[in-house]
Amino acid sequence: MNFTAADLPKVRRLTVTWATEAGMSVEAADDFVIAVNEIATNAVRHGSPKASLRLQVTGGAGLAEIRDSGCWEAAMAPAPLPRRPAEQGGMGLEVARLVCDGLQIKATSAGTAVLLRMALR
Amino acid sequence: MLSLSSEQRGPYTVVKVAGNLDLITRDQFDQFMTKARRHNSQVIIDMSAVTFMDTGCLAVIVGHWKKLLTGSGSLILAGPQYRPAKALWITGLAYRLPLYDSVEEAVASAEAITPPAGTPTLTPPGGTPTLERP
Numbered sequence A: 001m002n003f004t005a006a007d008l009p010k011v012r013r014l015t016v017t018w019a020t021e022a023g024m025s026v027e028a029a030d031d032f033v034i035a036v037n038e039i040a041t042n043a044v045r046h047g048s049p050k051a052s053l054r055l056q057v058t059g060g061a062g063l064a065e066i067r068d069s070g071c072w073e074a075a076m077a078p079a080p081l082p083r084r085p086a087e088q089g090g091m092g093l094e095v096a097r098l099v100c101d102g103l104q105i106k107a108t109s110a111g112t113a114v115l116l117r118m119a120l121r
Numbered sequence B: 001m002l003s004l005s006s007e008q009r010g011p012y013t014v015v016k017v018a019g020n021l022d023l024i025t026r027d028q029f030d031q032f033m034t035k036a037r038r039h040n041s042q043v044i045i046d047m048s049a050v051t052f053m054d055t056g057c058l059a060v061i062v063g064h065w066k067k068l069l070t071g072s073g074s075l076i077l078a079g080p081q082y083r084p085a086k087a088l089w090i091t092g093l094a095y096r097l098p099l100y101d102s103v104e105e106a107v108a109s110a111e112a113i114t115p116p117a118g119t120p121t122l123t124p125p126g127g128t129p130t131l132e133r134p
Helices: A005-022 A026-047 A092-099 B026-039 B055-070 B103-113
Strands: A051-058 A061-068 A102-108 A111-119 B002-009 B012-021 B042-053 B074-078
Touching: A005 A026, A005 A051, A005 A061, A026 A051, A026 A061, A026 A092, A026 A111, A092 A102, A092 B055, B002 B026, B012 B026, B012 B103, B026 B042, B026 B055, B042 B055, B042 B103, B055 B074, B074 B103
Parallel strands: B012 B042, B042 B074
Antiparallel strands: A051 A061, A061 A111, A102 A111, B002 B012
16 A cells, blocks of 8 residues: 555554454564554655555565655664664664564665564464 | 643643554644643653554653653653553663553652651652553
8 A cells, every 4th residue: 555644544554454364463463563653654754755565475474565765864874873862763663673573674765665574373 | 533631630730642642643742742841840641542652752752751850840651551552661661661550540659759748658658650561
């Protein structure tokens, strides 16, 4: 689906329904939604106003691919950025990394794609 | 998607948050908290009706907490539910921010810390913030 910031609640609803139907446990589906929401938020906030989400099952895992057509600093950085005080934000990528089984960033000048992986039970 | 209201409870301004705390509602929440903070340096956020919270809004909460602490005020979180407010636990901030199960407990804990002048205190002050994961 294509989405803008206004669609974030829809992104979360779609993701939780999809994750549950794909066979994720309740806990894993909750975490997957948190990760997708954080990356989708980064995409529309720091990347481009319009972004896209694709969900698919591959090799016993649920994959979410979030693409935007911009460049966000945290994704382009060659090394992890230094930790900032919590009130300055920037926790989203770290949280997504923590709760998912895998996270891959493909950042080019044409845009950013983040792939999230969550094992199915 | 977000409903905000505030009321006075003893020395506290209680900000009641109902709905989603995300990118869409973040500025609205931040502005409401700024007003509450300017009105009173003792603030409780009633989070029992939060249906989702992202890390951006958690950052807003931490920002107001730190500003209140700097001014000798306080910010207490009351009643956050584990599933919708899981960002609190994932980031570990649930173990740093003052957190109580309900507004009543938060208010009671404050009364235990600052009893009216002349009241003898027979129980240890403070109360124990609830930190366990459900």
